Amino acid sequence: MTDVVALLAAAWRDAAVDLGIEVVAPYSLTRPEYPRLEFPALVKRFGRPHGTVVDVFSNQIGSGQLGESLLQDGYFYSLINPDVYVPYERDAFVETLVDWGWFDSQLNPPDWYSDAVRKSRSA
Incomplete structure (x- = not known):
């Protein structure tokens, strides 16, 4: 695991504790066509039914x-920019999670x- 991924x-583990969301960090995935892949996180219940796989740009x-x-x-x-998400800052993560849905x-x-979605719709 690279330093950036770590x-x-x-x-994302800090976000899980602070926001009360389910996160697997780091997240490993094995696909038939790829060797074992490791990502910074899987954020469950956001983005799509199985969650969002978080990776670094490039x-x-x-x-x-x-x-x-x-x-x-x-x-x-x-694909996220580590400069925005490290260290954990609640507002940046909330904005991202609202964007993912x-x-x-x-x-x-x-x-x-729910509060953040209401605020974004009234802005």
Whole structure:
């Protein structure tokens, strides 16, 4: 794991604790067409039904077949700039999570999420 991936994974773990969301950080994924892949995080319930795979700009996902494969399997993916997300700052993460959207029809989103969505719509 690179230093950048480790720092992003730590920031997403901080977000999980602070925001009460489910995050697997770091996140490993094995695909038939790829060797074992490691990403900073999987953020569950946001972006798509299976969650959002977080990666660093210019890293593994890019715009190639891996990204398309993730989308077909029900994941969203986001290529993020570590300079924005390390260290953890609540407002940046909330803005990103609102942008990705809540994707769990069985559970209500956290209160902070609903409040942020209302604020963004009234702005």
